[in-house]
Amino acid sequence: MTLSFTQLNLDPNIAKALQACGYTQPTPIQSHSIPDILGGKDIVACAQTGTGKTAAFVLPALHRLCEKKAGPKPRVLILTPTRELATQITDAILKYGKFMRLNLVSLVGGMPYRQQLQKLSRAVDIIVATPGRLLDHMQAGRVKLSEIEMLILDEADRMLDMGFIDDVKQIAKATPANRQTLLFSATVDNKLDKIIKQLLREPVRVDLSQAKLSPVKIKQEIYMADNVQHKTRLLQHFIKNGNIYKAIIFSATKINADRLTRQLHGEGHSVAALHGDLKQNVRNRTIEAMRRGKIQFLIATDVAARGIDIHDITHVINFDLPKFHEDYVHRIGRTGRAGKSGIAISFALPDDGRHLQGIERYIGEKLVLSSVSGLEASKSFNFNAAKKKRGRRSGGSGKPSYNSRGFKGGTPKRESFGAKKSNFKEDDKPRKTYARSDNTSRDDFKGKRTKSSGFKKDNFRSGKPKKTFKERYSR
Ligand code: AMP
Numbered sequence: 169m170t171l172s173f174t175q176l177n178l179d180p181n182i183a184k185a186l187q188a189c190g191y192t193q194p195t196p197i198q199s200h201s202i203p204d205i206l207g208g209k210d211i212v213a214c215a216q217t218g219t220g221k222t223a224a225f226v227l228p229a230l231h232r233l234c235e236k237k238a239g240p241k242p243r244v245l246i247l248t249p250t251r252e253l254a255t256q257i258t259d260a261i262l263k264y265g266k267f268m269r270l271n272l273v274s275l276v277g278g279m280p281y282r283q284q285l286q287k288l289s290r291a292v293d294i295i296v297a298t299p300g301r302l303l304d305h306m307q308a309g310r311v312k313l314s315e316i317e318m319l320i321l322d323e324a325d326r327m328l329d330m331g332f333i334d335d336v337k338q339i340a341k342a343t344p345a346n347r348q349t350l351l352f353s354a355t356v357d358n359k360l361d362k363i364i365k366q367l368l369r370e371p372v373r374v375d376l377s378q379a380k381l382s383p384v385k386i387k388q389e390i391y392m393a394d395n396v397q398h399k400t401r402l403l404q405h406f407i408k409n410g411n412i413y414k415a416i417i418f419s420a421t422k423i424n425a426d427r428l429t430r431q432l433h434g435e436g437h438s439v440a441a442l443h444g445d446l447k448q449n450v451r452n453r454t455i456e457a458m459r460r461g462k463i464q465f466l467i468a469t470d471v472a473a474r475g476i477d478i479h480d481i482t483h484v485i486n487f488d489l490p491k492f493h494e495d496y497v498h499r500i501g502r503t504g505r506a507g508k509s510g511i512a513i514s515f516a517l518p519d520d521g522r523h524l525q526g527i528e529r530y531i532g533e534k535l536v537l538s539s540v541s542g543l544e545a546s547k548s549f550n551f552n553a554a555k556k557k558r559g560r561r562s563g564g565s566g567k568p569s570y571n572s573r574g575f576k577g578g579t580p581k582r583e584s585f586g587a588k589k590s591n592f593k594e595d596d597k598p599r600k601t602y603a604r605s606d607n608t609s610r611d612d613f614k615g616k617r618t619k620s621s622g623f624k625k626d627n628f629r630s631g632k633p634k635k636t637f638k639e640r641y642s643r
Pocket residue numbers: 190191192193194195198216217218219220221222223477479505506507
């Protein structure tokens with residue numbers, strides 16, 4: 169079904185904004201889901217990041233707001249697992265709603281309360297929130313959800329993984345039963361299906377996940393490395409010869425992210441780290457600097473990089489393979505944005521053989537092993553290597569080996585931490601807690617806590633003043 173934006177009959181102010189964005193046609197997830205959403209149906213949409221899924225729910229939500237005069241209470245609520253995703257959604261709302269009068273508030277953890285409280289003291293149309301922070305505001309009586317017409321759950325699988333689902337249910341309970349509910353998720357397993365049955369009414373299912381999980385325009389290459397030093401040499405090779413315009417380099421740990429950042433900076437590159445030890449405003453500035461072309465290489469850990477939407481990232485380099493298969497898809501989806509092509513390069517160690525097979529099974533395609541002349545590995549895959557605890561978050565048995573907070577063996581037993589449910593929230597409210605209070609992954613806990621890598625305020629280094637990176641890579 170190929171529809172045009174005109175056929176979707178969106179409010180003229182939204183159509184004007186889409187024109188200003190240069191969008192000529194809805195993406196498949198948009199043309200498959202928007203008509204039903206506009207028709208008031210509940211929707212379960214399986215779509216990966218990079219497919220235009222944010223606009224698939226933001227456009228009809230804005231259309232609904234255009235239809236009726238606004239009251240003081242919020243009418244649309246969007247829940248999302250991470251701050252970065254919330255920022256991406258907020259940006260999308262501002263972009264598509266730029267010709268509308270909108271009162272938008274973003275209630276996310278890790279951000280100061282003051283601004284949120286100020287915004288909540290006025291009329292609000294749309295709330296974009298992470299569950300923990302929203303619950304805090306609800307419990308303090310600052311947010312009333314009694315007029316919510318549309319509840320949108322973005323990356324629902326992730327919210328389930330992160331242990332937020334009880335919060336989500338509690339929030340949903342506070343909204344009217346006759347609301348419209350939209351649920352977007354990369355995958356839907358049995359657990360999520362149960363939630364869908366509880367929260368949605370006869371949803372229409374749109375599944376674009378099976379066609380191919382990896383975005384089609386991304387060329388994927390795997391390079392075998394004997395050890396970390398070998399990986400570093402490969403990385404240097406691609407940085408020199410790979411014709412990279414902008415790249416995100418994924419590291420398994422924060423310490424390595426800092427190490428690689430220092431190293432690339434020492435070699436004269438404009439580079440910054442993005443991981444959970446960095447404050448949210450520093451992370452935001454770093455992403456903005458990357459977007460504006462002030463930095464070329466972002467060295468990131470998984471959770472910190474989720475939700476980054478920079479349209480001209482040409483390469484994703486998996487210096488370390490992701491621990492979870494689905495993160496492979498999320499990582500490579502940082503390139504090839506908005507229909508552009510991209511290259512995903514992954515380095516694999518001999519013991520990664522089994523894990524790589526798991527990733528191949530997950531994405532439903534074979535990944536071709538490549539090599540660089542003069543940098544070939546001397547070892548081959550050892551498929552008998554002790555099986556590491558990793559793989560799919562909800563694999564075979566349906567039990568995650570690590571949850572996204574990085575606790576072994578699924579969601580940690582709350583009692584064992586002597587903490588109540590809220591200890592697992594994503595925000596920064598001071599609590600007695602043993603769990604980390606932001607969105608960092610398990611690896612972000614590994615090793616000693618570094619005092620970052622001595623970055624200046626802006627966390628990015630501009631490199632030696634050789635030719636600017638724009639001059640070198642202008643295209
Ligand atoms: P998402 O999957 O929501 O992360 O979106 C991926 C990218 O696609 C974003 O940069 C959007 O601005 C862009 N995008 C969304 N819809 C369209 C469209 N219909 N045409 C072109 N680009 C789009």
